[in-house]
Amino acid sequence: MSDNKKYQTEVDFKQIFSTPSRWMGLVYLVVLVSIIVAGKYYVQHQDNISDNDTKFINSIDVERHDNVVDQKGQLQEGIDVAELGNNPTPELIANGKELFQANCVSCHGENGKGDGPAGGGLNPPPRNFHAEEGWTNGRNFADMYKTLEEGIIVNGMNSFNQLSVKERFGIIHYIRTFASFPDVSEDELSNLDLTYSLADGRTTKNQISLEKATKLVAKDKTTNFKIVKTNFNQSSDVAIVTNNTLDVDRALYSLNGTTDWKSDMSKFKKLILSDLPQNGFNTKVVNLTDEEWIQLHSKLVGLYSVN
Template sequence: MKNYLKFYGVFYILILAIIVTLGYTYTSNINKITENKVAPPIYMKDTATQPEDLPYIKGSVTGPIDVNKFAVSTPELIEKGKSVFNTQCASCHGAEGKGDGIAGANLNPKPRNFHSLEGWTNGPEFNMMYKTLQEGIVNRGMASYSNLPPDERFALIHFIRTLAKYPEIKPDELIELDKTYSLSAGLKTPNQIPVKAAIEILISENDTSKKIKTTQK
């Protein structure tokens, strides 16, 4: 009987030692075990902040422009600019240029209020306004108006400048515009298509080329 008790006593002590050892090993490696069991976090892209693709823009040929002619506002320029504004801009920016046009009601951010000089992406300076019309601001919903002749864009800017006290037009701004967009030399602007459309065209042309080669074999 004593031998049995002695045997079971040793057996229980051995089991207890194994349990303690396993427990110590588990607690010592708990961090590694957790890292292996917990799936890494998945970060979803915020589609609301993804930049839009390039818009379709028809190419154009622009004759030479003397930018110095547009350094000073004239009644004729303003009237011409107002006509361009009513045709091209009023639907989004509103008839009075307050950013309350019907077409821009659901846009976020809202269309520019031209009566305020705060919060401009490119700035309210003469050359920056031209830059906005020429290049657009894709992530702000502002389309490029490079299809408009430069003289119409200049006239439009002069009209918009009547809606608030805009910064003075500086000679170096005109020089920069001429240098950047080759206005005095004239400019040929190629067509622009979205990147997605360009990729589809390349894939289609590649498939057509493969079919021709296969047929020739």
């Protein structure tokens, strides 16, 4: 060993940074401390980490009706199914493109690849019209019309039957320009016409916005409840109701908005027992005899006979 090398009793930190080979010890120390800290955090929070699974957006729960506007039902003329199905005009396809951009691009994307901004995270994802596999109804012309006519609720696909038959034919023909699709056969179009009576024309239903529909439902429930409460106040024999409720108003309102309980005793019991006592009924109803249940049910059905 060279006589020039001497042991140092103190560390010269300036020499550590000026000599790269001396960094290694410091690096090992930093890495070790980081691993210990990260491991300790993981152990302390592993229950929370395991609970926070990645959540996918359910297509059915996504609101897609915000752009629906009020529209009065109208009579739509029938079409020549064979002619429009087999010989789409440039005007029909151009109109289909406009409708596609207005109604479909947000989910299916500009080029129909299922990559629209509103489709991100949807489960299942919007249909990629370029892919041949995975179609729920199929990719034949008639299958695509069925989708537009009926929708696919489980996949979050709305029905577009508010559009005319000709407009939907235009959308389908435009979509078919994205890729190679099966040829349209005469039998296919004939069966399509037979199924939906496309040549006969039809009258479309009235259409209202989601906001307006919600307000109308709320208004209807309020009006209905007022009538029920009036019936209650004017009834001379309501002991079976008052004796089995903590809050009469809340109990009566809990039955408002649904009608199947009126004709089904089992559903009536389930509706009351499933939310005691939050629904205004007294918990002692669990001890009612069959005869008392019949009396309570009969009285409430009578109060709700608002028509």
